[in-house]
């Protein structure tokens with residue numbers, strides 16, 4: 001039978017009432033599908049899943065929250081804190097200045113505090129919720145299997161039996177799973193092939209921002225990411241993250257704005273670097289929000305192609321941080337890392353467009369660095385430029401062919417000249433004013 005004749009009804013989706021989550025899921029929860037939600041302890045998994053069930057309950061769906069971790073009292077205490085607007089609200093945005101009535105939907109969610117798998121399955125079969133949360137998959141135990149809860153055998157058995165029931169009943173399930181400090185979904189790693197969707201909740205515990213990404217999705221893209229902020233009333237969607245990060249950008253030496261792509265969405269984030277003399281034989285390379293190997297690569301390119309002064313002698317510790325606990329996972333971040341490190345190492349701020357009177361707007365950048373020091377084109381330059389323009393950033397250092405509004409440069413060297421012009425150099429002034437022709441720029445500096 002040709003595939004065109006295979007009946008494929010459009011997937012009916014259940015909105016979680018949280019726009020950012022729906023988007024990462026590919027449009028909402030799919031009945032009968034299993035979602036694995038991973039994240040380190042304290043990141044907000046229980047809070048997020050409580051909110052989801054509260055919203056669905058309010059929308060008239062049957063829900064069940066199964067907790068093997070906390071007592072019903074503890075769950076209630078959390079639910080009391082949550083401020084939900086539910087799927088009925090037009091924008092799905094939590095409006096803190098206008099909190100809803102105290103009769104909170106999160107408190108209407110039935111809970112089962114239980115660790116025995118058979119009891120949980122019996123309850124799920126009897127209660128037949130449309131959506132259930134298992135918090136967490138590592139705490140349930142199949143009595144007929146050896147091994148402690150959370151062991152590979154147990155976790156696999158628990159998930160398999162819940163999946164069978166979910167498929168049979170058309171119930172959407174969110175399995176919560178803990179991630180170890182090393183970042184591995186310890187037990188749940190073995191579940192990744194089994195479930196339909198793997199979501200990862202990330203962020204730093206001490207900071208309010210939380211990022212939700214899809215690592216696997218049978219019903220949507222894995223490029224999407226959602227941004228939240230942990231507040232007193234639970235998780236709040238951060239709808240204009242760019243505006244926030246640009247406003248918070250320090251513009252100090254070592255800081256640059258990166259026009260990144262988060263899946264299909266442009267996002268402006270601040271990348272910061274610190275370069276300090278090292279006491280260590282092996283200087284430190286500390287990253288947060290970017291890949292360590294990427295920093296190593298960019299430092300090597302900077303040393304080789306950035307000019308004499310970036311050959312680190314004496315050895316220096318280098319720290320690079322994407323502000324706000326956001327993780328950037330695309331080649332377009334190379335240039336931002338290079339410029340932040342260069343700016344930090346020189347102690348000179350990146351040159352933004354000189355705004356009339358007020359503080360200069362920060363400069364933004366994007367682009368991938370090649371091993372020969374060339375700056376390479378990356379996807380969606382027009383959307384990155386638009387996002388920068390929308391937030392008042394006029395000066396965006398970008399690879400060639402990015403767009404006429406960009407300050408296009410062809411090499412790392414030309415980018416450095418454009419971003420960190422020496423006050424006396426006329427080509428630096430030219431770069432400050434507008435579009436730089438990379439070839440002449442590179443020639444002038446050679």
Ligand code: TYD
Nearest residue numbers: 041042043044045046047081231232233234
């Ligand atoms: P929690 O959802 O319990 O994390 P996880 O299930 O991933 O272990 O949330 C943990 C933290 O969130 C906790 O330290 C308290 C904080 N929090 C808030 O700041 N505001 C809130 O409204 C709630 C419910 C929690």
Ligand code: MG
Nearest residue numbers: 045046069135
């Ligand atoms: Mg929890």
